[in-house]
Amino acid sequence: MIRADFALRHAGQLATMMAGTDDALGRIRDGALAARAGRVVWVGQDRELESQVRLDGDLLDAQGACVIPGLVDAHTHPVFAGSRADEFAERVSGARYQAQQSGERGIARTVRLTRAAEASTLLELAEARANRFLANGTTTIEAKTGYGLDLDNEAKSLDVLRKLAERTRLRVMPTFLGAHVVPPGAERQAYLRSLIDEMLPAFTPWAVFCDAWCEAPAFTAAETRALLGRAKALGYLLRVHAAQLGPGDGPDIAAELGASSADHLEFATPAQITALAKAGTVAVLCPSANFTTHGPRPPIEAMRDAGLPMAIASDLNPGTSNSESLPMAMSLACVEWGMTPLEALCGATLHAARSLKLDGLAGCLRPGSFADCVVLDVEAPEAIPYYVGVNRVIQTVAGGAVWEPL
Numbered sequence: 001m002i003r004a005d006f007a008l009r010h011a012g013q014l015a016t017m018m019a020g021t022d023d024a025l026g027r028i029r030d031g032a033l034a035a036r037a038g039r040v041v042w043v044g045q046d047r048e049l050e051s052q053v054r055l056d057g058d059l060l061d062a063q064g065a066c067v068i069p070g071l072v073d074a075h076t077h078p079v080f081a082g083s084r085a086d087e088f089a090e091r092v093s094g095a096r097y098q099a100q101q102s103g104e105r106g107i108a109r110t111v112r113l114t115r116a117a118e119a120s121t122l123l124e125l126a127e128a129r130a131n132r133f134l135a136n137g138t139t140t141i142e143a144k145t146g147y148g149l150d151l152d153n154e155a156k157s158l159d160v161l162r163k164l165a166e167r168t169r170l171r172v173m174p175t176f177l178g179a180h181v182v183p184p185g186a187e188r189q190a191y192l193r194s195l196i197d198e199m200l201p202a203f204t205p206w207a208v209f210c211d212a213w214c215e216a217p218a219f220t221a222a223e224t225r226a227l228l229g230r231a232k233a234l235g236y237l238l239r240v241h242a243a244q245l246g247p248g249d250g251p252d253i254a255a256e257l258g259a260s261s262a263d264h265l266e267f268a269t270p271a272q273i274t275a276l277a278k279a280g281t282v283a284v285l286c287p288s289a290n291f292t293t294h295g296p297r298p299p300i301e302a303m304r305d306a307g308l309p310m311a312i313a314s315d316l317n318p319g320t321s322n323s324e325s326l327p328m329a330m331s332l333a334c335v336e337w338g339m340t341p342l343e344a345l346c347g348a349t350l351h352a353a354r355s356l357k358l359d360g361l362a363g364c365l366r367p368g369s370f371a372d373c374v375v376l377d378v379e380a381p382e383a384i385p386y387y388v389g390v391n392r393v394i395q396t397v398a399g400g401a402v403w404e405p406l
């Protein structure tokens, strides 16, 4: 008998996301799972649970609802203060995002407000965001800094992420994004030196990933190569904000350096897509940000043809996507871009986990994986994007226990 301290029964359909069973979702009808110490120890058909598992702990009855792995959000910016709702309204009336990135508007404005905020305030704001992630079915996030943009304020942001991971049930994979933009008032060369010589070495114990935005209004190709090359030498895994607002070298740099992810990619060329697929990089697509900035459709067909894994992310941030909802991003990926519901679901689970180097641990349900799953009021896992902008999550399970909102 397998010993367990948590079990879930009567999943009408349980998507393990382990292909090779009866379909691409690894679907089990009338499924069940058991966990011990936060890890899955058994997955199978409900009628076999009692004969194979000895449960000493909580039992959750899904009552025929669908169960999927906890969603994995591979691109978020959850440490920030202030609002840019007025900039959203301006864009709806025709203003362009790029034109908002000057003076005291845009990212510079969030940097000013984030620097002025106490760490405790930033943590409270991030905790509220964590609750919204979990309520919408997300159990793992990649979480970027990038609104501090000096040694002290980036350290403050990384400390907020560390405390967030301790205090909430959300799994947090921290990314140092000092190379978001050159901060207001800073001299460009001096800031680059500070990034490379001070911040990158200082933050190796705190951040798993290092990210850079490679295009105007942020960093040039040469600057991005220098930064990310140094980050790689220091042991960071890499992510790149690439080809979001126009064509550029970002995707090439991601491929050259073997980045874990290249993100946005609206303007990626076929050659760049082939290079990313060869490098084993995951494309992290951000439909909500694309939607609110009226961006062009990314080259989905070319990615599909190249076998480039496509993750779907919320890109939670105050400028272009103030949304923790991955199901909403999945709906947009389907409706706006023609991704299939199956692609969107794989994108918010398997491929997102791969981009975070959590293959086999997150975004799937199998013995050894995190006991993170979501019970949803949908007729099938593929129906999630069909419910546009409505939260169909009944319960979120994180680390082998039902999550309760505070």
Ligand SMILES: [Zn+2]
Pocket: 075, 077, 241, 315, 317
């Ligand atoms: Zn971003």
